[in-house]
Every structure is written in C-alpha cells, then in structure tokens.
Amino acid sequence: MAAVLGVSAHYHDAAAALVVDGRIVAAQQEERLSRVKNDPSLPQLAIDACLALGGIDAAALDRVVFYENPYRKLERVLVGSLAAFPRGAGFFRRALRSQLGDKLWVLDQLAAHLGVPRERVGFVDHHQSHAASALDCAPFDDAVALTVDGVGEDESTALWAPADDGPRRIASIGYPHSLGLFYAAITAYLGFRVNEGEYKVMGLAAFGRPRFREAMEQLLRVSSDGSFRLRTSAFGDHLRADRAYGDELLAMLGPAREPECPWDLQSDDDRRFADVAASAQLALEEVMLALARAAHEQSGARHLALAGGVALNCCANARVLAEGPFERVFVQPAAGDAGGALGAALVGARQAGDSIQGVFDPALGIAADAGRALAVARHLGLQAERVDDPEREAAERLAEGAIVAWVRGRSEWGPRALGQRSLLSRADDVTLRDVLNRRIKGREPFRPFAPVVRDAHASALFEGAPSDMTPTMTTVCRVKGDSLPGCTHVDGTARVQTVAGGGALDGLLQAMERQGQRALLNTSLNAAGEPLVAHVTDALDFFVRRKPDVLYVDDVRITR
Amino acid sequence: MRALADFVYTLSWRIPGRRWRRLLAFAEAEAESALELRCAAAATVDPERAALYLKHAADEARHAQILHRRAALARGAPVTLPRRGHGRLYERFGERVFVAYVHRGERRGRRQFEAHVRFFEERDPPLAAALTSILTDERRHERYTGELLEGPFADGAARARRRARLADLGHRWRRAGAALTAPLFALLMLVLYLLAAPLALGARAREADGWRKED
Amino acid sequence: MSRFTTLRELVAHFVGQRKFFFIPLLLVLLLAGGLLLLTGGLSYVAPFVYSLF
Numbered sequence: 001m002a003a004v005l006g007v008s009a010h011y012h013d014a015a016a017a018l019v020v021d022g023r024i025v026a027a028q029q030e031e032r033l034s035r036v037k038n039d040p041s042l043p044q045l046a047i048d049a050c051l052a053l054g055g056i057d058a059a060a061l062d063r064v065v066f067y068e069n070p071y072r073k074l075e076r077v078l079v080g081s082l083a084a085f086p087r088g089a090g091f092f093r094r095a096l097r098s099q100l101g102d103k104l105w106v107l108d109q110l111a112a113h114l115g116v117p118r119e120r121v122g123f124v125d126h127h128q129s130h131a132a133s134a135l136d137c138a139p140f141d142d143a144v145a146l147t148v149d150g151v152g153e154d155e156s157t158a159l160w161a162p163a164d165d166g167p168r169r170i171a172s173i174g175y176p177h178s179l180g181l182f183y184a185a186i187t188a189y190l191g192f193r194v195n196e197g198e199y200k201v202m203g204l205a206a207f208g209r210p211r212f213r214e215a216m217e218q219l220l221r222v223s224s225d226g227s228f229r230l231r232t233s234a235f236g237d238h239l240r241a242d243r244a245y246g247d248e249l250l251a252m253l254g255p256a257r258e259p260e261c262p263w264d265l266q267s268d269d270d271r272r273f274a275d276v277a278a279s280a281q282l283a284l285e286e287v288m289l290a291l292a293r294a295a296h297e298q299s300g301a302r303h304l305a306l307a308g309g310v311a312l313n314c315c316a317n318a319r320v321l322a323e324g325p326f327e328r329v330f331v332q333p334a335a336g337d338a339g340g341a342l343g344a345a346l347v348g349a350r351q352a353g354d355s356i357q358g359v360f361d362p363a364l365g366i367a368a369d370a371g372r373a374l375a376v377a378r379h380l381g382l383q384a385e386r387v388d389d390p391e392r393e394a395a396e397r398l399a400e401g402a403i404v405a406w407v408r409g410r411s412e413w414g415p416r417a418l419g420q421r422s423l424l425s426r427a428d429d430v431t432l433r434d435v436l437n438r439r440i441k442g443r444e445p446f447r448p449f450a451p452v453v454r455d456a457h458a459s460a461l462f463e464g465a466p467s468d469m470t471p472t473m474t475t476v477c478r479v480k481g482d483s484l485p486g487c488t489h490v491d492g493t494a495r496v497q498t499v500a501g502g503g504a505l506d507g508l509l510q511a512m513e514r515q516g517q518r519a520l521l522n523t524s525l526n527a528a529g530e531p532l533v534a535h536v537t538d539a540l541d542f543f544v545r546r547k548p549d550v551l552y553v554d555d556v557r558i559t560r
Numbered sequence: 561m562r563a564l565a566d567f568v569y570t571l572s573w574r575i576p577g578r579r580w581r582r583l584l585a586f587a588e589a590e591a592e593s594a595l596e597l598r599c600a601a602a603a604t605v606d607p608e609r610a611a612l613y614l615k616h617a618a619d620e621a622r623h624a625q626i627l628h629r630r631a632a633l634a635r636g637a638p639v640t641l642p643r644r645g646h647g648r649l650y651e652r653f654g655e656r657v658f659v660a661y662v663h664r665g666e667r668r669g670r671r672q673f674e675a676h677v678r679f680f681e682e683r684d685p686p687l688a689a690a691l692t693s694i695l696t697d698e699r700r701h702e703r704y705t706g707e708l709l710e711g712p713f714a715d716g717a718a719r720a721r722r723r724a725r726l727a728d729l730g731h732r733w734r735r736a737g738a739a740l741t742a743p744l745f746a747l748l749m750l751v752l753y754l755l756a757a758p759l760a761l762g763a764r765a766r767e768a769d770g771w772r773k774e775d
Numbered sequence: 776m777s778r779f780t781t782l783r784e785l786v787a788h789f790v791g792q793r794k795f796f797f798i799p800l801l802l803v804l805l806l807a808g809g810l811l812l813l814t815g816g817l818s819y820v821a822p823f824v825y826s827l828f
Contacts, residue, residue: 100808379611665823
C-alpha cells in the first residue's frame with residue numbers, strides 16, 4: 001500500500017498525479033494553476049494541489065516518480081548533436097544550456113520542493129509512462145498500448161504489453177523518425193504554435209484536398225511492417241531553433257504561412273495551406289493505421305490503448321477504430337506529456353506492489369468553491385446569488401440562446417472540457433457558434449465546436465457513438481442528419497462527448513431535452529491562447545473579460 | 561534629474577529598428593504581470609483583494625494587447641507575442657511582499673510611461689494616446705497597492721517594501737547576469753563542441769530504422 | 776548534496792552504456808553548467824519590469 005506522486009515537467013505540459021493504494025486520487029496540469037499555457041516548469045502548484053486533494057503531506061509519500069529518464073535524454077542530445085557535426089553546434093549549445101541549467105537536476109528539484117530524501121525520487125521511461133496511463137485507465141483488459149509522440153528519451157513510437165510491475169516494451173521506433181515531429185513541423189509551417197496548434201491543423205484539414213499527398217509520401221514513408229521513416233533532411237534534421245522544417249520542405253510545399261495573419265479560406269494562399277493540412281492529416285492517419293495493424297500483429301491483443309501526443313489527433317483515432325483490427329480503442333484523455341505524470345505514478349504504484357483499482361474518471365483536478373465565487377463576484381460588482389435548480393434555469397437560458405459558462409465540481413484532466421469547466425450553447429444555432437469563435441473565444445473562424453449528448457441519444461445523432469472514446473472526446477463521429485449545424489464540421493463530423501447517467505451535466509442535458517434539445521455545444525472555458533480555467537477566480541476573470549451571458553458555479557448564478 | 565531619467569528611459573526609441581522590439585517587450589511584461597495577478601487572485605484568502613487583483617489582471621491583459629498591436633504597427637508586419645511564464649512571485653514571497661513588489665513595479669512603470677508619453681507627444685501622437693491610456697491604469701494600480709500597504713498590510717509594510725526592493729534588485733541582477741553569461745556560455749560550448757569532434761566519429765548515429773524489437 | 780546523487784547516477788548511466796569516452800566531456804560540461812547555476816539558469820522573466828533597452 002503506497003502513496004506515489006508522478007510528475008512530468010520541463011518540456012511542455014507539466015503535471016502531477018497522485019496514486020494512493022492503487023487508486024488515482026488526483027491529477028492536475030500546472031498550466032491550469034499557473035495560467036501559463038502549456039507551462040513546462042516544475043509543477044509546484046499542481047504538486048501541492050494533488051497532495052491537498054489527497055489529504056496527505058509530502059513526508060507521507062512513499063515514492064516520487066518522474067516520467068522520463070533524464071540521463072538517457074542527455075545521452076541522446078549529446079549523441080545527436082555530435083553525430084550531426086559540424087551542423088549540430090547550435091543545437092549542442094542550446095540543448096546543453098537547457099539540460100545543464102535545469103533539466104538534468106529535476107530529481108533534485110523535486111526532492112527539494114517536497115522536502116523528501118533524494119533516494120525516494122526516481123524515474124521511469126517516457127513512453128512507458130504514456131503506456132501505463134493508457135493501459136491502466138482503459139475500461140478493458142487484453143490490450144496492447146501504442147504510444148506515439150514527438151520523442152521521449154530516444155524513441156518516438158512504441159508498443160507495450162501489460163505487466164504486473166508496469167508495461168513491458170514489445171518494440172519501438174527510434175528518433176529521429178517521429179510522427180509527432182512531422183506533424184509539429186507542419187503545424188509550424190502553417191503558422192501555428194507547436195504543441196498547441198496541432199488540433200487547428202486537424203480542423204483546417206477538413207477544408208482542404210490532399211493534393212500534396214505525394215509530397216507527404218516522400219516526407220513520411222511507411223514500410224510493409226507498419227514502421228515508418230521520416231525524411232529528416234526536410235525537417236532540418238531536427239536541429240534548427242528558428243523553425244521545425246528545412247528548405248527542402250519549403251521547396252516541396254511552397255512558402256510557409258506567416259504567424260498571426262488573419263485567415264481567409266477564399267484566398268488562393270489559404271486554400272493551399274488547407275490542402276497542405278489535409279495532406280498531412282491523411283498521411284498521419286495512414287501511418288497510425290499501419291502502426292495499429294503492426295501492434296495487432298505483434299501482440300495478438302483484442303483491444304488497443306493509445307497515448308502520446310499524437311493520440312490527441314481524434315480524426316486518426318476514429319479511423320483506427322473504424323478501419324483497424326481492434327474491437328475497442330481507448331485514449332487516455334491527457335494523452336500528451338501531462339499524461340506521463342499519471343503513468344509515472346501508476347508504474348510507481350505497481351512497482352511498490354499495488355494493483356490498480358477503480359474505474360477511470362477524468363474529474364481529477366481542483367474543486368470549484370461556489371462560496372468564494374459568490375463573494376468575489378460581488379466585490380467585482382457582479383450580480384451573484386444562489387439558485388435552487390441551476391440545471392433547469394441554465395437549460396431555459398440556453399434554450400433562449402444564451403451562452404453559459406458552467407463550472408462544476410473537480411476540474412477535468414486532459415485538454416477537453418467535459419462539463420466541469422465548460423462554455424455551453426445551443427448546438428443547432430450557427431450564429432451562436434460564430435459569436436463564440438469571434439467574440440468570446442477569439443479563435444480562427446474555421447475552428448469547429450463539439451457537441452455533448454446523453455448516451456441514450458448518441459446513436460440516433462451520431463454514427464459510431466457511444467464508444468470507449470466518446471466520454472472523453474478523443475474521437476470524431478459522423479453526424480446523422482443536419483440537426484446540429486453549430487457543432488457539425490464542414491466534413492460532416494463532430495468530436496462528440498457522450499454522457500452516461502448521473503452528474504450535473506447529465507441533469508442539464510435532461511433539462512435541455514425538456515426544452516426540445518437533445519444536444520448542447522460544449523467548448524472549453526478559456527480564451528484563445530489561455531489554459532482552461534481551474535479556480536473560480538479564473539472563471540470570473542473570463543466572465544468579466546470575454547462576456548458570456550451568465551456564469552454558473554455549482555448553485556451560484558453570476559450575471560452582469 | 562527628471563531630464564536625465566527621461567533620457568535614459570527613452571534612449572532606445574531613437575534607435576532605428578528598436579521601437580517594435582521594445583513595444584513587444586513591454587507587451588510581454590504586461591502579459592506576465594497579468595498571469596502573476598491571476599495567480600494572486602486565486603491564492604489570496606480575501607475575496608475583496610481577489611477582486612482587486614482580477615481587475616488589475618484584466619487591465620494588464622488589455623495593455624498587453626494594445627502594446628502587441630502597437631509593436632506590429634511599428635514593425636509593419638505581424639509579430640508573435642512570446643510566452644515565457646512568470647516569476648511566481650506570490651508563491652515565492654507571500655501576499656504582503658507580493659503587493660509591495662507590485663506597488664514598486666507600478667510606481668516605476670508610471671514614471672517610465674510618463675517619460676514615454678512626453679517623448680511621443682509630438683513624434684507619434686497615436687502611440688502617445690495609447691500609452692496615456694495605459695498610464696491612467698498604472699496610476700490607479702500604484703494607488704490601490706499603496707493603499708493596501710497602508711491598510712490591511714500596514715503591519716510589516718516597511719519590511720515588505722525592503723524585501724520587495726531586494727527581490728527586485730535580485731531579478732534585475734539575474735536578468736543582467738543571464739544576458740552576460742549567455743555569450744560566454746555560447747563561446748564555451750562552441751569550443752567544447754569542436755574539441756569533442758573526434759567523438760563524432762564514434763557517435764555517428766546509426767539511424768534507427770524500422771522496429772527495434774525487445775528481447 | 777542531492778546533486779551528488781544525480782552526478783553519480785549520470786556517470787553510472789554512461790558507464791553502464793559502456794560509453795566511457797563521454798565521461799571527460801560530461802565533466803567539462805558540468806563545470807560549464809556551473810556558470811548557469813551562478814546566474815540562476817535560463818531565459819529569465821521579470822514581471823512588472825519594463826525593459827530599458
């Protein structure tokens with residue numbers, strides 16, 4: 001019986017997770033508390049929050065587990081920069097500054113922050129932590145884990161079998177061949193921020209045609225055994241600091257897009273960029289399918305658990321389920337590096353002799369404090385009062401066309417808002433969708449929104465729903481009919497969330513049904529470039545600056 | 561003294577090509593300040609102060625947008641606002657010293673912005689007008705933080721101001737130190753890289769191709 | 776003192792990989808890293824401070 005803290009940090013999406021006696025007690029991304037998007041820094045706030053949620057002191061921790069081997073990482077950095085001699089000089093300088101100044105000492109930093117002996121702080125391999133987060137949270141056994149990301153210590157892709165003391169590696173594909181770095185380069189080429197803009201590329205892809213398919217096949221070659229190879233020279237051999245791609249890629253695809261320029265999909269240039277996005281998306285999907293087939297062949301498992309940043313590509317996940325060899329597919333919702341913290345804690349727990357208990361529930365973060373929201377709102381000059389039936393009242397407002405900010409319970413784990421920190425509106429009104437994109441969230445106009453629906457109505461409205469991925473919005477489904485224009489993307493799909501019985505969101509959806517609406521538009525409670533809100537003060541900050549019509553924090557209604 | 565201070569504060573505006581970079585740096589500082597204040601609002605136990613910090617954060621976020629736009633105008637092309645995190649001041653120092661630090665920063669910012677407004681009044685009236693709108697807020701921020709130090713944080717305010725002054729000096733020393741160390745470190749790394757060249761022969765990466773199977 | 780544990784683990788990693796030739800380079804790098812520690816490390820943020828230049 002052990003209390004194990006898992007931590008991810010120093011690259012992007014720092015997080016902490018706490019597993020006590022084999023149960024996941026808390027998990028929190030640092031960005032939600034520090035308010036720094038994709039915050040990579042040592043997650044001190046998240047660590048403190050997890051300990052508080054678990055009701056334990058740091059001294060009571062049996063183990064602290066970091067999600068990566070810092071020594072293997074340093075070795076790969078050294079070897080990679082020397083192997084590229086003399087072109088690796090700049091990379092050598094930058095990478096070693098970062099490694100020596102900070103990253104190498106992460107285990108010491110953790111010991112110091114927690115006040116625990118350094119001997120109690122250890123690490124697991126990066127992809128193993130991803131695999132554990134997927135396998136131990138999946139709602140099925142007889143599974144293989146496929147982990148796909150930019151790069152861990154020195155691998156970008158791996159297959160894992162479950163084992164009592166943590167996932168066992170079956171096979172891997174080594175750096176520099178990386179699907180994550182391929183997609184990141186395309187993200188940067190299209191003018192978006194890396195590790196943030198990848199899902200914008202996915203959304204943009206639906207507006208294009210894959211006419212750069214042949215170019216993508218030269219950049220990313222799939223072998224008959226399901227492995228793949230990247231044409232690294234087109235990506236600057238991953239050595240450049242100023243951009244993630246080389247001149248060779250520009251020669252193949254044309255000039256890159258300037259960041260920050262407004263989008264106009266009627267223009268020739270932006271249509272070309274949409275075609276590049278469509279081509280890259282198709283290439284990624286086909287590689288993911290090939291990897292899934294290889295995973296099945298090498299493991300013989302019936303089901304698939306996915307993790308690693310590339311598993312956030314829900315269009316690819318949908319194809320893997322529909323066209324791949326597995327009966328069921330699950331994606332741990334914080335599939336990126338944040339999820340590594342959870343996986344590290346789970347491996348640590350297993351190594352301490354615990355078996356993993358309980359059904360995975362993504363509401364793992366800090367709780368909402370309605371009393372505090374009431375008090376602060378009044379000091380901000382807002383109207384705030386407790387109401388008897390917030391679900392019924394919110395449903396009435398939503399039916400009238402209001403945009404409702406909804407804060408309930410413990411905050412979500414992972415990038416998607418699942419009803420704990422959501423912005424809601426009618427799903428059948430495109431005017432509201434445009435207001436949300438332009439005025440409230442400040443996003444690009446091509447960005448789609450996602451619907452939420454109760455399990456009971458999912459199959460009537462969507463093909464392939466519900467599934468193991470729909471509760472956490474990690475897949476897309478084709479929309480049946482045209483009743484949800486506010487949430488249907490231009491290609492006829494939606495990243496649907498399905499809700500099982502019980503809970504405030506289910507109550508709200510039932511109240512909406514009485515208003516004649518079976519689904520709602522559900523988007524994250526944050527503006528563009530900002531993390532999802534966590535504390536109620538962040539929700540109030542959003543409410544004041546971005547001006548949705550009403551904010552509910554549990555049973556407190558806040559208006560202007 | 562004021563003339564000398566004005567000269568120092570506005571020196572770089574006179575250098576061609578610096579204007580947009582400096583405006584962008586200001587936008588960055590405002591954005592970081594907004595993050596600090598949002599964290600403070602979440603952490604403070606007092607709901608009235610939480611509301612004050614949120615209003616302040618909203619002002620800083622608006623300033624960041626104004627200055628970001630101004631930087632793009634000055635450059636004549638879009639510019640990306642870098643995101644670098646923040647100093648976690650509330651977490652490190654506690655609320656009393658945090659307020660003292662903010663008060664000090666706002667007072668200094670107010671003086672600097674007064675100089676910038678005077679500089680641009682004739683040279684670039686639209687920019688002067690934008691900076692004036694920011695200056696109005698800076699004065700308010702200086703005032704309310706001063707009131708907090710004389711009110712709820714009066715007990716221990718003098719010590720808090722001293723700690724804030726030391727912290728401020730420490731930050732600026734480290735910022736200067738980092739700027740000085742960077743070229744020295746870069747040179748050292750270049751020399752080491754060249755000396756390590758023979759290792760490159762052994763380290764020529766056999767590019768991992770295809771699946772690597774575990775035994 | 777916990778940094779000595781890290782140093783020990785670091786050297787043990789390279790010894791375990793039989794990459795002994797990296798160890799002199801590592802030692803020099805760690806000395807260079809001392810420079811960074813003296814100035815507190817990396818790119819530095821300073822909220823509520825407007826650059827003078």
